[in-house]
Amino acid sequence: MAKSKDDYKVNGSECESVPFNESTNEDGKEKCQTKAPITEYRSFLHEILNNDATRFKTLLSVCAASGFCILGWTKGQFGPAFLDILLIGGTSLEEGSMFMTSYFIGRVLGSILGGAIYSRLNRYLILVVAMTTNSVMFAVIPWCTVYELMIAAHVLHGISGGVMSVSLISIAASIWGTSARGRVYMNIFYAAFAISGFLSPIVTSPFLIPTTTDVTRYNTSWNISNNIVDEVNGNGSNIQSVPQLNALHTESPKSRLYIGFSISAGFAFLVTIPFVVILFKSPQQSENKVRIDELHFIGDLPIFIKILQFVNVGIFSAVFVAMDFSFSGFLTVFCVQHLQWTKTAGSMLTSVAFFALLFGRIFGAVLTNFLKPVPMLLLSIISCTVGFVGLSVSAIFLADVGIWISVCVIGTPLGVVWPSFLSWINDNLIPLRGKVTAYLMITAFVGALLSPMLFGYMMEEVSPIWFCFLSLGKAIVTIINVTLFSLYTRFLHK
Numbered sequence: 001m002a003k004s005k006d007d008y009k010v011n012g013s014e015c016e017s018v019p020f021n022e023s024t025n026e027d028g029k030e031k032c033q034t035k036a037p038i039t040e041y042r043s044f045l046h047e048i049l050n051n052d053a054t055r056f057k058t059l060l061s062v063c064a065a066s067g068f069c070i071l072g073w074t075k076g077q078f079g080p081a082f083l084d085i086l087l088i089g090g091t092s093l094e095e096g097s098m099f100m101t102s103y104f105i106g107r108v109l110g111s112i113l114g115g116a117i118y119s120r121l122n123r124y125l126i127l128v129v130a131m132t133t134n135s136v137m138f139a140v141i142p143w144c145t146v147y148e149l150m151i152a153a154h155v156l157h158g159i160s161g162g163v164m165s166v167s168l169i170s171i172a173a174s175i176w177g178t179s180a181r182g183r184v185y186m187n188i189f190y191a192a193f194a195i196s197g198f199l200s201p202i203v204t205s206p207f208l209i210p211t212t213t214d215v216t217r218y219n220t221s222w223n224i225s226n227n228i229v230d231e232v233n234g235n236g237s238n239i240q241s242v243p244q245l246n247a248l249h250t251e252s253p254k255s256r257l258y259i260g261f262s263i264s265a266g267f268a269f270l271v272t273i274p275f276v277v278i279l280f281k282s283p284q285q286s287e288n289k290v291r292i293d294e295l296h297f298i299g300d301l302p303i304f305i306k307i308l309q310f311v312n313v314g315i316f317s318a319v320f321v322a323m324d325f326s327f328s329g330f331l332t333v334f335c336v337q338h339l340q341w342t343k344t345a346g347s348m349l350t351s352v353a354f355f356a357l358l359f360g361r362i363f364g365a366v367l368t369n370f371l372k373p374v375p376m377l378l379l380s381i382i383s384c385t386v387g388f389v390g391l392s393v394s395a396i397f398l399a400d401v402g403i404w405i406s407v408c409v410i411g412t413p414l415g416v417v418w419p420s421f422l423s424w425i426n427d428n429l430i431p432l433r434g435k436v437t438a439y440l441m442i443t444a445f446v447g448a449l450l451s452p453m454l455f456g457y458m459m460e461e462v463s464p465i466w467f468c469f470l471s472l473g474k475a476i477v478t479i480i481n482v483t484l485f486s487l488y489t490r491f492l493h494k
Contacts, residue, residue, distance in 0.1 A: 057175050057176070060171065060175060060278070061172070061175055061176075061185060061188075061189075063274045063275060063278065064168050064171050064172045064175070064189065065172075065188065065189050065192035066192065066271045066274065067127065067131060067164065067168050067271055067272075067275065068164075068168050068169075068172070068189060068190075068192055068193050069192050069193065069195065069196035069271065070131065070134060070164070070196070070267070070268045070271055071161055071164060071165060071168075071193060072192070072193035072194060072195070072196035072197040072200075072354075073196040073197065073199070073200040073264060073267065073268075074134075074138075074157075074161060074200075074264075075193075075197050075325065075328055075329075076196065076197030076198065076199070076200035076201050076328065076350065076351070076354050077200040077201065077203075077204050077260070077261075077264060078100070078103075078328075078329055079201070079328050079329045079330065079331055079332045079333075079346075079347075079350050080201045080204050080205060080208065080332045080343065080346065080347035080350055081204055081208065081257055081260065081261075082096075082099075082100070082329065082330075082332065082333060083208075083209075083332065083333065083336065083343060084208055084209055084255050084257045085099060085141070085142075085150070085257070086099075087209065087255060088142060088144070088145060088150070088255055088257065089144065089145070089146075089147050089150045090145070090147065091147055092460065093333065093456055093459065093460045094456045094457055094460040094461070095147075096456070097452040097453055097455065097456025097457075098151060098452075098453075099150055099151060099154050100154075100329055100452035100456075101449050101450075101452045101453055102151045102152075102154040102155045102158065103154040103155070103157055103158040103161075103449075104158060104325070104445045104448040104449030104451075104452070105155060105158060105445075105449050106154065106155040106156060106157060106158020106159040106160075106161070106162060107158040107159075107161055107162040107165070107441070107444075107445035107448065107449070108158075108162065108441075108442055108445045108446055108449060109155075109158070109159050109162060110130075110158060110159040110160060110161060110162020110163045110164075110165070110166075110441075111162040111163075111165065111166055111438050111441035111442045111444075111445060112162075112438065112442060113159065113162065113163055114126070114130075114162055114163040114164075114165070114166030114167055114434070114437075114438055114441070115166055115434055115435050115437070115438020115439070115441075115442075116438075117163075118166060118167055118170060118434035118437075118438070119433075119434050119435075122279065123167055123170075123171065124275050124278050124279040125279055126163060126167050127163075127164065127167050127168070127272075127275045128272060128275050128276055128279055129163075130160045130161075130163040130164045130167070131160070131164060131268060131269075131271065131272040131275065132269070132272055133156065133159075133160040134157065134160040134161060134164060134268055135265045135266075135268035135269040135272065136265070137153055137156050137157035137160065138157075138261050138262075138264040138265035138268055139261060139262055139265040140153050141153050141154070141157065141261055142255070142257045142258035142261045143258065158445075162441060162445065165437075165441050166434065166437050166438050166441050169422070169432070169437050169440075169441075170432065170433060170434050170437045172185065172186065172189045173186070173422065173426060173432035173433075173437070174432075174433070180368065180369065182423075182426075183368045183373075183419075183423045184365050184368055184369075186419040186422055186423055187361050187362075187364045187365035187368060187416075187419045188361070188365055189419070190361050190415070190418060190419045191358055191361030191362055191365065191415075193361075194354055194355075194357040194358035194360075194361050194415055195358055197328070197354035197357065197358075198351050198354035198355045198357070198358055199351075199354075200264070200354075201347040201348070201350045201351040201354070202347070202348075202351050203260060203263055203264075204257075204260040204347065205343070205344050205347035205348070206260075207255075207256040207257055207258075207259045207260040208256075208257065208260075208343050208344065208347065209254075209255055209256075209343075210342065210343065210344070296430070296431070297310075297429060297430050298427075298428060298429060298430060298431075298492075299428070299492040300492075301488075301491065301492055305488070306429070309429060309484070309485075309488050310429065310430070312481055312484050312485070313425060313429065313440070314439065314440070314443035315443070315477075315481060316421070316478060316481035316482070316485075317421075317440050317443045317444040317447070318443045318444060318446055318447030318448075319447055319474050319477045319478055319481070320417065320418070320421075320444075320474075320478050320481075321444035321445065321447055321448050322444075322447035322448045322450070322451035322474060323451075323471055323474035323475060323478070324414065324418075325448045325451065326448075326451045326452065326455050326467075326470070326471065326474075327353070327410070327414075327471055328350060328353060328354070329452065330452075330455050330459065330467050331346065331349060331350050331353060331407075331467075332346035332347060332349070332350055333346075333459065333464070333467075334346075334395075334459070334464050334465075334467040334468075335349055335403075337459070337464040338395060338463070338464035338465055338467070339395075339398065339400065339403065349403070349404065349407055352404065352407055352408065352411070353407050353408075353410070353411040354411070355411070356407065356408045356409075356410070356411025356412045356414075356415070357411045357412070357414055357415040358415065359411075359412055359415065360380075360411065360412040360413060360414060360415020360416045361415040361416070361419070363412070363415070363416065364376065364380075364415060364416035364419055364420065367416070368420075368423070373420045373421070373423045373424035373427065373428075374424060374482075374485055374486050374489050376416055376420040377416075377417060377420050377421060377424065377482045377485060378482055378483075378486060379413070379416075380413035380414070380416040380417050380420065381413070381417060381475070381478050381479050381482050382479065383409065383412070383413035384409075384410055384413045384414055384417070384475055384478075385472070385475040385476060385478075385479060386409065387406050387407075387408075387409035387410035387411075387413070388406075388410060388468065388471050388472040388475050389472060390402060390405065390406035390409060391403065391406035391407065391410065391468050391471070391472075392465075392468040392469060392472055394406055395465050395467075395468045396465065422440075424485060424489075425440075428488070428489055428492055429488075454470065455467060455470060458470065
């Protein structure tokens with residue numbers, strides 16, 4: 001029997017936040033179950049081949065993960081490219097931290113906008129507009145030589161990213177619900193983020209202006225307070241011009257960052273195309289003006305306790321995302337300024353961090369079959385904190401091997417945290433829908449937008465090693481947050 005387009009609804013349907021393991025009635029429509037008992041043992045491949053709704057959900061899952069790759073690509077590219085962006089904008093690290101801050105301001109504004117329009121407009125139209133804008137901003141940023149224009153470009157880039165994040169996470173959480181399949185998919189969803197984050201520094205690094213070892217060849221100083229040795233008289237000097245060359249050269253090395261960002265723009269546009277197809281193939285989805293559900297907390301604990309835990313969730317979101325983005329965003333700067341590495345080596349370390357993050361996502365997808373979200377959160381956050389301790393010690397003693405090992409120790413558990421966090425919220429606190437996702441993204445990027453100013457000031461005015469100390473402090477705060485999650489879950493009766 002032919003299926004109507006209603007069978008392909010995902011968000012806003014009655015199955016939105018329940019497990020996917022369901023049966024079908026004689027009309028071919030899905031029936032929701034709250035406990036999700038498995039009455040038939042059918043392979044997932046068999047479902048894809050014989051069930052149109054499952055096939056559509058699978059395709060939508062792939063499209064959502066592909067769209068989320070763009071946000072991972074942005075995150076992975078920003079850190080290695082940051083020093084070149086400072087050079088293009090003609091500013092110092094402390095002042096240039098406003099570029100990163102302006103991006104996070106945009107993410108907050110985009111999250112607010114995304115939460116406001118997600119349940120009122122066609123979700124695919126929202127994604128097409130946001131992803132197209134995001135692609136254009138990739139192409140524009142390397143050409144913004146004026147400081148104010150660079151800030152404006154990063155704000156628009158952030159707004160589009162914020163709308164994308166709210167929409168994509170809401171869709172991803174609603175496709176398979178709170179079943180084991182849904183928990184596994186959330187890890188796969190974030191693994192796609194990590195894959196693109198791992199690849200983007202590798203793609204970007206060939207187009208960066210050389211520094212450190214090549215600085216002796218060009219005698220160039222970026223607009224960051226780097227002590228370099230005058231090759232003529234052997235005196236150490238602190239140079240803050242952008243950029244200067246010795247008498248052997250008449251031209252400064254030119255930035256080719258626009259090539260790397262053009263590749264990013266093309267990739268972002270290609271990933272947008274499937275959503276354009278879905279938009280026109282599924283006109284019924286304009287009924288995304290679905291009922292705007294009231295937010296209902298899960299369980300029988302007093303509402304005051306639930307609200308306090310909701311606030312704790314926001315605090316964790318702010319601190320963790322600030323730690324996560326600052327770690328990837330300032331890692332290359334830390335390597336260049338404190339460890340005196342090349343920018344290429346710093347970019348490679350950033351790629352290693354994202355590879356470890358990817359490994360953590362994959363490992364987390366397997367681990368969800370054996371552990372519940374709270375034990376996974378506790379294990380991963382404690383491991384991450386141990387990694388930051390190792391990074392701090394290695395930075396003090398300038399131990400390069402320790403730096404590489406510590407970054408791997410940090411990245412692997414870091415990949416488990418956020419998917420487990422979302423699964424815990426969806427299972428134990430409140431269903432993840434547009435408004436809840438917007439709340440998480442707003443709190444996350446409020447923390448993230450404040451973090452670059454703190455990191456930039458401490459690394460510029462005190463010492464670059466504060467990159468490690470500040471990250472360690474945030475990791476300790478998240479341990480307290482997760483401990484409160486554990487206590488809440490222990491007393492919760494659904």
